């Protein structure tokens with residue numbers, strides 16, 4: 001039995017079978033692990049992303065931010081110029097990373113409810129013609145807003161600018177044509193839409209772009225070039241202690257993604273979760289922060305229904321009924337957030353909406 005459903009990506013709710021994969025200790029020194037599990041995961045990631053030999057993957061210990069930091073601090077060289085777009089905490093975090101590593105960068109900071117549009121990207125590139133790298137968040141989990149990476153890719157096409165996408169909360173849950181969009185580095189993690197547990201990040205990179213990172217890293221443990229070399233040459237060997245239980249759970253989670261019907265099928269389930277949630281919440285009298293046109297099916301922000309609304313009480317009452325949600329994360333308006341991703345299904349959202357209606361009665 002579950003204690004409660006996590007609607008807080010991430011961590012998010014995982015299946016019992018994924019959790020059970022962690023109930024053994026596993027060795028890391030033989031082919032069963034390095035080839036049978038790690039290399040299999042790396043190939044499967046390329047496969048579900050529809051990628052061929054032109055792309056490769058790196059797995060890196062730590063939460064998702066470690067992989068974003070590793071990517072930025074390995075691919076932006078001393079002569080390069082990074083342009084970052086932010087409409088939420090995760091975009092701003094990339095700028096924090098750039099500051100820590102003293103990368104030459106510009107941050108284009110938008111309101112949290114404002115989508116990063118093609119016009120904004122064009123204008124910023126015109127203002128910073130020396131840009132060599134561009135970084136953007138796909139689904140800003142701060143609010144749930146989706147940024148149009150397809151349109152941004154069109155602006156970048158043929159420019160030679162390295163395209164870095166934080167697709168942490170969307171990869172595996174929203175189809176992304178990584179090769180078609182010319183994405184050089186896409187970063188995600190074990191505990192979002194693949195529905196594993198937290199513990200490592202994953203970077204899907206164009207081989208040529210990753211090869212160009214050699215010798216740039218400002219950090220030993222975050223050197224994705226070195227990590228990649230070791231994984232390639234050691235046939236799945238991690239440089240430092242690998243999070244074996246998390247990796248086993250992720251391996252199982254990938255199997256379950258395949259059984260569900262792949263990314264398209266998972267995307268449909270998340271959309272259905274989201275549709276039931278929003279329709280139900282609107283019937284109860286709640287309003288979404290974002291207009292539907294820019295809203296992702298990953299996580300949804302709702303405005304406080306009245307000034308006297310006490311989130312802490314609402315949170316507790318919901319938790320007692322088996323649902324854990326997120327507080328808001330923005331300054332513009334008082335909000336709370338409900339995630340739609342994880343091992344959660346339309347019926348869970350019907351029960352959630354009923355529980356909320358009951359609390360609000």
Ligand SMILES: *Cc1c(COP(=O)(O)O)cnc(C)c1O
Nearest residue numbers: 063064065090139141166168169
């Ligand atoms: C979850 C997430 C991250 C990484 O957060 P961690 O807490 O380090 O795992 C980065 N970007 C986005 C968009 C996210 O949703």
